[in-house]
Amino acid sequence: MNAATIGKLKEIVGDDNVLDNPADLYVYGSDSSVHEALPDVVVRPRNAGQVQEIMRYANNERIPVIPRGSGSGMCGQVVPVKGGIVLDMKAMNRILEINLQDGYCRVEPGVVDDDLNKALKPHGVFYPPTPASSVVATIGGEIANNASGGRSVKYGAARDAVLAVKVVLASGELLSFGSTTRVAASGYALERLMVGSEGTLAVIVEACLRFVPIPKLRCLGSAKFNKLSEAGDAIAGIMGGGCQPSMLELIDKVAIVAVNKANNLGLPEVEAILLYEADGMAKEMIDVEIGKIEDICRKHKGFDMESSYEANERARIWAGRAKLFPSLSKYDESLASTSLADDMAVPFSKMAECADKIHEIADRHGLVMTAYGHCGAGCMHTKILMETDKEISWEHARAAVSEIYDFVRSVGGTTSAEHGIGMSKAGAFKKEKAASLELMRAIKRAFDPNNILNPGKLMDGPDDWVGETTLRYQSS
Amino acid sequence: MTDLTKLEKWRSALNKCIRCGYCYDQCPIYKETGWEADSPRGKLILLYGMLSGEIEPSDYLANKMFECFHCNRCEKACSSGVPIQDVYNDARAFFIENGFDVVGTTSITDHEICARCLNCVRMCKHEARSFVDGKVVTDLLKCQSCGSCLDICPEKGITIQRGFGTNPNELLDKVDAFLKDPDNPEAKAIVFSCGYSSHPGLRHAESDDFVISREYEILVTACSGRLKSHTVLETLERGAWGVLICCCPEDECEHGGSPRVQERMKNLAKIMERIDIDPKRLQVVEVPQGNEAKFTEATKKFMEDIRAMGPLAPEPEMAGSAR
Numbered sequence: 001m002n003a004a005t006i007g008k009l010k011e012i013v014g015d016d017n018v019l020d021n022p023a024d025l026y027v028y029g030s031d032s033s034v035h036e037a038l039p040d041v042v043v044r045p046r047n048a049g050q051v052q053e054i055m056r057y058a059n060n061e062r063i064p065v066i067p068r069g070s071g072s073g074m075c076g077q078v079v080p081v082k083g084g085i086v087l088d089m090k091a092m093n094r095i096l097e098i099n100l101q102d103g104y105c106r107v108e109p110g111v112v113d114d115d116l117n118k119a120l121k122p123h124g125v126f127y128p129p130t131p132a133s134s135v136v137a138t139i140g141g142e143i144a145n146n147a148s149g150g151r152s153v154k155y156g157a158a159r160d161a162v163l164a165v166k167v168v169l170a171s172g173e174l175l176s177f178g179s180t181t182r183v184a185a186s187g188y189a190l191e192r193l194m195v196g197s198e199g200t201l202a203v204i205v206e207a208c209l210r211f212v213p214i215p216k217l218r219c220l221g222s223a224k225f226n227k228l229s230e231a232g233d234a235i236a237g238i239m240g241g242g243c244q245p246s247m248l249e250l251i252d253k254v255a256i257v258a259v260n261k262a263n264n265l266g267l268p269e270v271e272a273i274l275l276y277e278a279d280g281m282a283k284e285m286i287d288v289e290i291g292k293i294e295d296i297c298r299k300h301k302g303f304d305m306e307s308s309y310e311a312n313e314r315a316r317i318w319a320g321r322a323k324l325f326p327s328l329s330k331y332d333e334s335l336a337s338t339s340l341a342d343d344m345a346v347p348f349s350k351m352a353e354c355a356d357k358i359h360e361i362a363d364r365h366g367l368v369m370t371a372y373g374h375c376g377a378g379c380m381h382t383k384i385l386m387e388t389d390k391e392i393s394w395e396h397a398r399a400a401v402s403e404i405y406d407f408v409r410s411v412g413g414t415t416s417a418e419h420g421i422g423m424s425k426a427g428a429f430k431k432e433k434a435a436s437l438e439l440m441r442a443i444k445r446a447f448d449p450n451n452i453l454n455p456g457k458l459m460d461g462p463d464d465w466v467g468e469t470t471l472r473y474q475s476s
Numbered sequence: 477m478t479d480l481t482k483l484e485k486w487r488s489a490l491n492k493c494i495r496c497g498y499c500y501d502q503c504p505i506y507k508e509t510g511w512e513a514d515s516p517r518g519k520l521i522l523l524y525g526m527l528s529g530e531i532e533p534s535d536y537l538a539n540k541m542f543e544c545f546h547c548n549r550c551e552k553a554c555s556s557g558v559p560i561q562d563v564y565n566d567a568r569a570f571f572i573e574n575g576f577d578v579v580g581t582t583s584i585t586d587h588e589i590c591a592r593c594l595n596c597v598r599m600c601k602h603e604a605r606s607f608v609d610g611k612v613v614t615d616l617l618k619c620q621s622c623g624s625c626l627d628i629c630p631e632k633g634i635t636i637q638r639g640f641g642t643n644p645n646e647l648l649d650k651v652d653a654f655l656k657d658p659d660n661p662e663a664k665a666i667v668f669s670c671g672y673s674s675h676p677g678l679r680h681a682e683s684d685d686f687v688i689s690r691e692y693e694i695l696v697t698a699c700s701g702r703l704k705s706h707t708v709l710e711t712l713e714r715g716a717w718g719v720l721i722c723c724c725p726e727d728e729c730e731h732g733g734s735p736r737v738q739e740r741m742k743n744l745a746k747i748m749e750r751i752d753i754d755p756k757r758l759q760v761v762e763v764p765q766g767n768e769a770k771f772t773e774a775t776k777k778f779m780e781d782i783r784a785m786g787p788l789a790p791e792p793e794m795a796g797s798a799r
Contacts, residue, residue, distance in 0.1 A: 091510055133497070326554075329556035336488075338494075
């Protein structure tokens with residue numbers, strides 16, 4: 001990037017907030033995905049005014065701008081494939097207002113999810129989307145990717161929590177979308193359009209979020225199943241049977257074995273474990289909820305059911321799920337856990353079939369894949385464990401990912417439940433949304449006519465995530 | 477072309493880092509600067525880039541590897557089980573062997589000031605300091621950046637040039653920022669916490685059933701032994717109603733600072749009593765790593781005492797900017 005541009009950016013945000021050393025650029029060239037690409041410069045704005053100035057300049061000069069939170073996305077959403085300016089939003093991290101009377105908080109986009117919830121906790125409320133990565137994920141990133149988590153089955157995803165946003169357009173114009181009220185009936189819900197837009201439409205500089213009361217009691221239980229299909233039937237029975245769990249998680253046998261192998265937990269190596277939680281203010285109501293869930297599990301041959309309100313017991317029951325993510329990396333010394341086919345959603349009744357399909361495809365391609373997820377929301381996760389230094393592994397992974405998403409579409413599912421599209425899933429996303437791609441591109445042009453905001457993602461992402469992107473792994 | 481053979485053995489471990497960023501919240505260096513290359517994830521990415529030939533080794537990159545307080549919280553938080561400190565150690569050795577100019581957070585002796593008393597050589601628990609050719613030198617690979625040598629040097633001839641928020645003047649800047657924040661009228665007290673033992677426990681406490689209060693701010697020191705009496709007095713002078721110091725239990729302290737700070741604060745409490753400042757405004761508690769219950773209990777009692785005493789009045793307790 002030329003000296004004049006670097007100079008201009010330093011003029012806007014100050015010398016201390018601009019990085020162009022090759023080492024820094026390399027770090028900001030990747031996220032938690034398999035992709036990498038180098039930006040030309042990293043800029044850290046401190047306020048909306050600076051974001052406006054940067055956007056005006058970048059738009060005039062046609063320089064790509066990639067807004068970035070903590071870079072914990074798994075699909076390459078913030079990888080700067082066209083170079084340009086990475087806009088590190090983490091310094092805009094003030095909690096501006098906690099309004100208990102009107103039931104909302106206003107925050108800057110760089111606030112980390114856990115930090116917001118720590119601030120809300122003394123008031124007896126919480127911001128509920130909370131993904132597993134809440135220790136690092138920023139609110140801006142969560143909105144841009146429509147993040148959700150274990151308790152979204154009851155409390156919803158980021159899209160359900162966003163009441164209003166302030167954004168800076170590619171032109172530099174500062175606009176407010178939405179309303180602080182709980183209802184806002186008419187017109188296009190532009191604040192919601194920002195959710196899941198992955199930084200392609202505007203830079204979020206403030207968000208107004210709703211929160212909910214922290215339940216006084218939580219009861220967590222588990223049931224084991226000898227057949228994945230029986231666990232799948234139980235899921236559909238619970239979600240279709242009027243139950244309202246605050247969490248409903250599936251762990252399949254491959255995942256159980258991985259957890260046992262890495263942590264020696266001694267979990268029963270059955271075909272599937274369902275974890276269910278109910279929460280609320282009164283024990284009587286939670287008991288009813290847990291009772292209904294356990295009846296349905298029993299009906300579908302669930303066994304060894306146990307549940308507890310007590311914190312230590314809940315931690316013990318949850319241990320297998322808590323250890324799952326790290327266990328995948330420790331599964332085998334020669335295999336690395338990659339964020340591929342990491343996320344999808346299928347109808348409740350197809351959860352078990354989807355898990356079976358994942359295993360069948362993995363076996364056929366000589367890959368190790370597990371199936372787990374927030375099944376109460378229809379959300380399925382997996383990871384591909386493979387030898388990343390071998391080119392043939394990537395060929396198998398490419399085929400497996402494609403087949404998995406073909407299956408997901410065939411049963412009425414969707415490419416992303418909560419991790420987004422970025423580049424890794426752009427091919428599958430474009431197949432799923434084929435009929436509306438041009439409409440989406442028209443919306444993109446209306447917001448960003450020069451295509452400077454996070455280009456090369458979503459509907460403009462690659463069809464072939466292996467051949468058309470730079471992988472961060474070296475293989476031969 | 478620099479020979480990277482010795483680092484090749486870590487390629488697989490670096491591949492296993494899934495770059496989740498769960499280490500961010502644990503790293504005091506990253507928390508201070510906010511730049512991703514200062515985080516453990518960032519540093520592992522840099523090493524990967526060197527091995528893959530995508531970036532060249534440089535003094536800039538070398539110093540990143542030496543900017544570390546060795547608290548090892550990153551490794552404990554790593555979802556991929558990467559042996560981060562072992563990787564760093566080999567990388568550091570590589571940079572030294574290849575003649576890169578590194579300082580990082582290691583302690584440096586000013587030979588013009590040094591009185592050659594060799595107190596620092598004798599007391600360093602990590603055997604990182606030695607007397608060679610008439611000069612006290614630091615073994616950069618052994619130095620844990622705990623700052624104990626700075627604490628005991630009678631001539632003030634040792635410094636950690638980049639303290640990342642742990643040097644006394646930086647701590648006092650944070651005291652001011654907290655106590656004078658116009659958006660937080662509840663601000664009352666400062667909790668100084670050892671960065672090695674007690675602080676990880678505090679983070680745990682915050683994230684579970686413990687409710688963090690806007691009444692106090694937790695400021696992380698390196699080893700608590702670095703905390704001087706004048707920093708505590710200055711904190712009170714600048715408006716704190718009280719100071720709580722969380723250090724690790726004496727038998728768990730790897731740097732030797734816990735007994736020193738406890739003794740020092742006992743003496744300070746006596747002085748405070750003599751000048752009519754209630755010594756309960758200064759409390760010291762040993763918090764074993766991960767012991768949230770102990771921290772919760774200590775802060776609860778401390779804040780009850782502080783609230784009962786109220787702010788430090790300008791007269792007769794102490795002249796200054798008490799709120």
